[in-house]
Amino acid sequence: MQNTRTSSPIPGNPCGEKWASRLLSECAEAIAEKNTNKIHHLLWMLNELASPYGDIDQKLASHFLQALFCKATEYGEQCYKSLISVAEKKHSFESTRKMILKFQEMSPWTTFGHVASNGAILEALEGENKLHIIDISNTFCTQWPTLLEALATRNDETPQLKLTVVVTESMERSVMKEISHRMKKFARLMGVPFELNVVSRLAHLCQLTKEELSVEEDEAVAINCIGALRRVNVDERGAVIRMLHGLSPRVVTVVEEEADFTSTRDDFVKCFEECLRFYNLYFEMLDESFVSTSNERLMLERECSRSIVSILACNIESSCEESELRERSSQWCNRLKECFSAVGFSDDVVDDAKSLLKRYRAGWSLVFSQGDNPALFLMWKEEPVVWASAWKP
Incomplete structure (x- = not known):
């Protein structure tokens, strides 16, 4: 679903500064309202602008886009299990240990x-x-x-x-x-x-x-x-x-x-806004603590992506919920x-x-x-x- 461009938002696009939060919030509201045409339009626009290797807005768009797509298509549990499986195969003990120690250092x-x-x-x-x-x-x-x-x-x-x-x-x-x-x-x-x-x-x-x-x-x-x-x-x-x-x-x-993903469970938009607030802070912290090319930073961001999917796109009865609430x-x-x-x-x-x-x-x-x-x-x-x-x- 996502591309990997590292360029800034397309010339002339009206999103402006902090565009990711605005577009993501609009998409969450459209999903809550079941406005199919608006959902498709906003998912397409976010996909055009998002990149897991770009600036903070592009990264936020990239990781939240996946969760919103899963929520809209009811594909959350399958996506989460797939992400966990890929992570377990890709990450060795040594790479995980190095990530943890680097995070503690920075x-x-x-x-x-x-x-x-x-x-x-x-x-x-x-x-x-x-x-x-x-x-x-x-x-x-x-x-x-x-x-x-x-x-x-x-x-x-x-x-x-x-x-x-x-x-x-x-x-x-x-x-x-x-x-x-x-x-x-x-x-x-x-x-x-x-x-x-x-x-x-x-x-x-x-x-x-x-x-x-x-x-x-x-x-x-x-x-x-x-x-x-x-x-x-x-x-x-x-x-x-x-x-x-x-x-x-x-x-x-x-x-x-310090975040609340429980009391808002029955209100998707409120839960989304709290999730966006928390991870926006986290991504800002990573951006100012790590160099942009850090492998450890990318591992931490992918970990966030899995968490965001579980919070926003998995049913509350799902086993993936227990690690994120x-x-x-x-x-x-x-x-x-x-x-x-x-x-x-x-x-x-x-x-x-x-x-x-x-x-x-x-x-x-x-x-x-x-x-x-x-x-x-x-x-x-x-x-x-x-x-x-x-x-x-």
Whole structure:
């Protein structure tokens, strides 16, 4: 459907600056109104202007065009499965690892959550000698070398650390085997007694049980949820949170992206506008963080394209939905407060997060929200994009 031209919008076209958002929104409205002639006209126009290798407007047009076409033709589930299949065949563990590490080098989008969570976990488990961290995240364990280093330099006796990594079927067993090997090697280097267990073969996170996690009575437990809770079906999120509470953790850290793709599910245009707002920010961030020819940037953008298709073009009952339905911090806090109390972050953790941002280009800042829902927000050009929080039973 899409071409690959890198030129600017065609001469004399009336779209002007920021043309992609306007045309895409018009097309979404036409789909909601079932205006077939207008849909065809706008899809054709977007296809003429879009390019996955162009400027931000061309990229937005390219990736959202695919989702709008799938929505209009009811081809979302098939397209999503095809995109996932292509990605799995094309991406090796090494290319994925390189993408993640490059992203962390160029942007604090993920490292912010690592720093905030590690700080809260270390403070909650201070003085304990038998630690058990349950990692339910999408970080490929890139979060933990820094924590291992911090444990190795503690003034008192170096504690034992058991790390239980929870993965779903989408992460290949061979990948976790390679990650496990690297983590154990680094722990030996740091002199930290270390055990890593993997809980896999889960189709969905809601299938996770207390028994599978092998929590022992004398362990101080921390639960780390980074980009994980949005993988749970909306109707099952409360049950998962109650299951986590049943593990009696010292702390639960939650990091999610600040967007709402749930409350607008029944209004396609509103859901589309929220999706466009969020990914417009994300694409702007990538544009200012990476060079235009970066392979890692293209991989990240293709990942976005799959997410956009699942949000906008898949039925809510579809399995592809579970990995994309983000909620805002206020929504998550309301859910979490049914079982936990928010504890916020100490001044030391906030200072560490501020120091992290100094490594990156201008445009990033932090906002620490206190009150009933204390949380730390990562801001991109004064817009909240990621938030972190810490909770105790």
